[in-house]
Amino acid sequence: MATQKWVAIKQEWCNLVEQDVELMELRVYPDDVIPGPQEYKVTARKCSVDVTCNMAGFPCKWAYTNPELDPFVERERERNE
């Protein structure tokens, strides 16, 4: 049976909650691990504060409340303007 594990891949500042949060990915490791960089598959991504933001109703794709709004993409867009 495959093993699943949430792994923090990046820490980012979120303007909506005004704090650092972690972006995480769900890695699935097969039973027969073959050495090399492709030894797992990423099957999902989330934010470490997603449940709190979902309950608060923040519009954000990471909180599953608005698939069109990603605060990190918005911030990058603002930086480049």
Ligand code: SF4
């Ligand atoms: S779920 Fe969205 S709004 Fe909440 S902290 Fe994460 S990125 Fe920010």
